[in-house]
Amino acid sequence: MYKELNPPSRILMGPGPSDVHPRVLKAMAMPLVGHLDPSFLQIMNETMELIRMVFETKNELTLSMSGTGSAGMETVFVNILEPGDKVIIGVNGLFGERMTDVAERCGAEVIRVEAPWGEIIQPEQIKAALEKHAGVKAVAVVHAETSTGALQPLFEISRLVHEHDALFIVDAVTSLGGIKVGIDENEVDACYSGTQKCLSAPPGLSPVTFSKRAQEALAKRTSKVQSWYLDLSMLQNYWGQERFYHHTAPISMNYALREALRLVAEEGLEQTWERHWKFGKALQAGLEAMGLSLHVAEEYRLPQLTSVRIPEGIDEAAVRKQLLEQFGIEIGGGLGALKGKVWRIGLMGYSCQPRNVLLFLSALAQVLEQHGYKTSSNESCAAMLETIYG
Amino acid sequence: MYKELNPPSRILMGPGPSDVHPRVLKAMAMPLVGHLDPSFLQIMNETMELIRMVFETKNELTLSMSGTGSAGMETVFVNILEPGDKVIIGVNGLFGERMTDVAERCGAEVIRVEAPWGEIIQPEQIKAALEKHAGVKAVAVVHAETSTGALQPLFEISRLVHEHDALFIVDAVTSLGGIKVGIDENEVDACYSGTQKCLSAPPGLSPVTFSKRAQEALAKRTSKVQSWYLDLSMLQNYWGQERFYHHTAPISMNYALREALRLVAEEGLEQTWERHWKFGKALQAGLEAMGLSLHVAEEYRLPQLTSVRIPEGIDEAAVRKQLLEQFGIEIGGGLGALKGKVWRIGLMGYSCQPRNVLLFLSALAQVLEQHGYKTSSNESCAAMLETIYG
Numbered sequence: 001m002y003k004e005l006n007p008p009s010r011i012l013m014g015p016g017p018s019d020v021h022p023r024v025l026k027a028m029a030m031p032l033v034g035h036l037d038p039s040f041l042q043i044m045n046e047t048m049e050l051i052r053m054v055f056e057t058k059n060e061l062t063l064s065m066s067g068t069g070s071a072g073m074e075t076v077f078v079n080i081l082e083p084g085d086k087v088i089i090g091v092n093g094l095f096g097e098r099m100t101d102v103a104e105r106c107g108a109e110v111i112r113v114e115a116p117w118g119e120i121i122q123p124e125q126i127k128a129a130l131e132k133h134a135g136v137k138a139v140a141v142v143h144a145e146t147s148t149g150a151l152q153p154l155f156e157i158s159r160l161v162h163e164h165d166a167l168f169i170v171d172a173v174t175s176l177g178g179i180k181v182g183i184d185e186n187e188v189d190a191c192y193s194g195t196q197k198c199l200s201a202p203p204g205l206s207p208v209t210f211s212k213r214a215q216e217a218l219a220k221r222t223s224k225v226q227s228w229y230l231d232l233s234m235l236q237n238y239w240g241q242e243r244f245y246h247h248t249a250p251i252s253m254n255y256a257l258r259e260a261l262r263l264v265a266e267e268g269l270e271q272t273w274e275r276h277w278k279f280g281k282a283l284q285a286g287l288e289a290m291g292l293s294l295h296v297a298e299e300y301r302l303p304q305l306t307s308v309r310i311p312e313g314i315d316e317a318a319v320r321k322q323l324l325e326q327f328g329i330e331i332g333g334g335l336g337a338l339k340g341k342v343w344r345i346g347l348m349g350y351s352c353q354p355r356n357v358l359l360f361l362s363a364l365a366q367v368l369e370q371h372g373y374k375t376s377s378n379e380s381c382a383a384m385l386e387t388i389y390g
Numbered sequence: 391m392y393k394e395l396n397p398p399s400r401i402l403m404g405p406g407p408s409d410v411h412p413r414v415l416k417a418m419a420m421p422l423v424g425h426l427d428p429s430f431l432q433i434m435n436e437t438m439e440l441i442r443m444v445f446e447t448k449n450e451l452t453l454s455m456s457g458t459g460s461a462g463m464e465t466v467f468v469n470i471l472e473p474g475d476k477v478i479i480g481v482n483g484l485f486g487e488r489m490t491d492v493a494e495r496c497g498a499e500v501i502r503v504e505a506p507w508g509e510i511i512q513p514e515q516i517k518a519a520l521e522k523h524a525g526v527k528a529v530a531v532v533h534a535e536t537s538t539g540a541l542q543p544l545f546e547i548s549r550l551v552h553e554h555d556a557l558f559i560v561d562a563v564t565s566l567g568g569i570k571v572g573i574d575e576n577e578v579d580a581c582y583s584g585t586q587k588c589l590s591a592p593p594g595l596s597p598v599t600f601s602k603r604a605q606e607a608l609a610k611r612t613s614k615v616q617s618w619y620l621d622l623s624m625l626q627n628y629w630g631q632e633r634f635y636h637h638t639a640p641i642s643m644n645y646a647l648r649e650a651l652r653l654v655a656e657e658g659l660e661q662t663w664e665r666h667w668k669f670g671k672a673l674q675a676g677l678e679a680m681g682l683s684l685h686v687a688e689e690y691r692l693p694q695l696t697s698v699r700i701p702e703g704i705d706e707a708a709v710r711k712q713l714l715e716q717f718g719i720e721i722g723g724g725l726g727a728l729k730g731k732v733w734r735i736g737l738m739g740y741s742c743q744p745r746n747v748l749l750f751l752s753a754l755a756q757v758l759e760q761h762g763y764k765t766s767s768n769e770s771c772a773a774m775l776e777t778i779y780g
Contacts, residue, residue, distance in 0.1 A: 001655070002436055002440065002648070002652045002655065005417050005420055005433075005645055005648065005649060007420055007421065007422070007423045007429055007430075007433075007645075008423060008427075008429050009421065010421070010422070010423050010424065010427065012422065012423075012424055014424055016638060017422055017424060017425065017638060017641060019421070019422070020421065020422050020642075025418075025419045025420075025421065026419065027395050028415075028418040028419050028642055029415045029416065029418050029419035030395055030397055030415075031397065031399065031400070031409070031410065031415065032397070032400070032402065032407055032409070032410050032592055033397045033398060033400050033402075033720075034400065034402055034404055034407060034720045035407065035593070037398075037400065037714075037720065039397055039398050040397075043395075043397075046392055050392065066457055066458055066461070066594070067456055067457045067461065067619060068456055068637050068638050068639075068640060069637070069638070070618070070619050070636075070637040070638075071456070071457065071619045071637075073618075074617065074618055074619045098618070101618055102618045104614075105614055105615070105616050105617065105618055106616075194638070196638060202422055202640060202641055202642040202643075203425070203638040203639065203640050203641060204456070204594060204640035204642070204643055224494075224495055225495070226495050226496075226616050226617075227464065227495065227616075227617055228460070228463075228464055228488070228491055228492045228495055229457060229460050229461045229464045245725070246460075247458050247459070247460040247461075248406060248407060248458050248459070248460075248584070248586060248593040249458075249593065250458060250592060250593050250594035250643070251407060251592055251593060252410075252418055252592040252594070252642075252643075252646075253592075253594055253640070253642075253643065255395055255397075256642075258392070258395065259395060262392045265391070265392065324427075330423075330424045330427065335635070
């Protein structure tokens with residue numbers, strides 16, 4: 001009645017999940033040990049070290065939450081905020097919007113600082129909000145907006161936030177492992193990510209990290225964290241020396257995350273960023289050579305996630321369906337303010353390979369021609385190769 | 391620096407996780423599709439049907455949460471309870487205790503009904519609490535207390551709860567797939583479980599189900615659910631016909647759950663219960679033949695998780711360490727009120743095989759003898775085989 005699992009072969013070039021590295025798939029298939037087994041405690045220790053490596057931090061409170069990136073987002077807000085706290089949130093896409101919803105559910109007073117989808121939040125906007133509202137506890141921005149492809153610079157905002165004695169929260173779901181996040185360098189106080197974007201692991205865990213300053217704020221809470229599952233005061237005893245039982249860690253997913261991070265360490269963190277940069281820019285050159293226009297200004301354009309505007313008169317869903325059915329290529333559609341207006345093309349983690357870029361550009365050109373859009377896959381692929389090989 | 395993953399070979403006979411079936415491990419290693427891929431939507435639909443099968447329910451709102459059993463627990467409480475609501479919770483072990491903590495974090499007024507660890511909550515206790523406190527919204531009990539090995543009968547309590555127009559909440563983390571849960575038959579309104587106990591999958595997801603009555607209560611809420619990640623009003627649109635994007639489902643873990651449930655369907659649900667019953671009782675006969683005493687009265691003794699009292703003068707941690715190091719067998723120690731007093735031996739899912747019972751009894755007898763406890767592994771194994779084969 002229920003057949004053997006037989007998923008179709010895909011190349012995942014949407015906004016995530018991205019393709020999982022074969023070595024990570026192999027790690028997922030390893031037999032389990034118990035979550036309090038001495039060998040698993042060693043795995044947890046090594047994973048914490050590797051998460052620190054990729055976040056570029058010395059933060060002690062660095063671990064992986066047993067849920068997806070959205071659980072990581074909720075972890076940061078439920079632990080940092082108490083009812084009545086003021087928080088400034090940069091909203092320039094779906095994930096900024098989601099942060100406001102999560103923060104409001106914590107009983108916080110949310111101050112929105114907005115920019116159009118695809119643009120970035122300007123430091124002056126944050127400065128003005130901090131000056132207008134006294135006693136703000138935290139300021140949050142999205143480093144790589146998955147809904148738009150915009151890259152938010154962090155340092156200048158971080159400086160302003162700390163001048164006002166607030167905590168700096170960053171969403172690094174789509175940035176971690178793809179571009180420099182630099183937790184310590186950018187003085188980020190609380191950050192969360194996901195496994196299924198630039199880290200080449202399946203979705204299911206959320207690496208998080210908290211600065212000393214954030215830890216001090218957690219210690220000063222006067223109310224219990226509203227989520228038992230995400231309460232860091234208990235989780236740090238589980239991941240720390242005490243190994244105090246909290247929940248049963250997802251063993252196989254932790255195997256996967258460790259292997260994914262080991263791959264980043266082997267390639268080298270900077271080399272990983274360079275790969276995302278080079279092939280992302282090559283994709284963008286190829287798209288522009290096809291006559292398509294990119295939604296985000298070049299200055300703030302992410303390499304690992306590109307929003308491309310849909311040419312007039314093209315049925316965007318039909319194009320995506322054809323790419324999926326004829327070539328097994330998944331790309332994403334637009335969300336929210338960009339629904340029906342852009343495609344989102346990811347080149348993250350193991351998906352970020354030149355052969356995928358070449359295949360995608362060729363396939364897109366063919367499909368677009370069939371939909372009546374005149375273009376040249378030849379020129380597009382040449383522009384792409386020129387970017388890579390000069 | 392970080393070596394290839396090389397976990398030691400274990401037989402997991404503790405309170406969970408249990409051994410994962412090889413077919414489930416294989417499913418975990420399958421390449422991923424996107425979480426909105428048509429083929430994954432089919433996987434989600436089939437998984438919902440299979441979860442209904444194992445819960446024995448027709449409940450429409452039946453899905454798997456993207457977190458472990460504790461996230462399932464939190465899902466039930468944050469969705470059902472609003473600040474000020476009264477909830478009666480049966481506390482006869484660690485997981486009853488945890489429910490009170492989770493419910494209090496929802497701002498609920500918790501009415502505790504207690505029994506010693508290892509005993510069950512009597513229907514008269516629930517009746518008295520319902521009569522004493524007007525307007526109780528829900529009553530919660532733990533079906534299979536993982537911290538004690540006690541089996542809580544459900545039907546009589548369910549009847550009382552509904553006479554008082556309250557909702558009946560059941561923790562089925564350790565019972566689902568091991569013994570009959572019977573959601574519809576027992577008129578349970580909200581129930582959560584885990585993948586890593588009797589279902590032979592890794593930890594990481596939590597199957598949940600909600601009755602029509604519970605759904606009506608959710609629809610009548612006047613406040614937002616405090617957890618965005620666990621908010622069923624959004625999750626049912628993600629799992630339902632709308633397929634409205636919420637979070638990125640853990641693809642590989644969902645592959646694993648589907649395969650694990652497919653194994654239950656192939657064996658037959660009743661046959662699965664019978665296997666747990668037969669080999670669990672065989673283990674218990676073997677332990678008693680060794681002169682050991684079982685902590686839970688026979689009437690309420692779970693087959694899939696057995697608490698056995700530690701003989702006087704035995705260093706319980708040293709025995710567990712020896713079993714792990716010499717034979718690769720993991721069993722659990724006691725928690726809370728039973729810390730240092732019992733061992734917890736699980737026979738769940740794929741771990742529930744006669745060869746594991748025989749090996750464990752032989753190993754335990756040898757180790758206990760080395761610790762100065764006189765016993766006979768011969769008699770113990772004979773008693774076990776007698777129980778199975780008559």
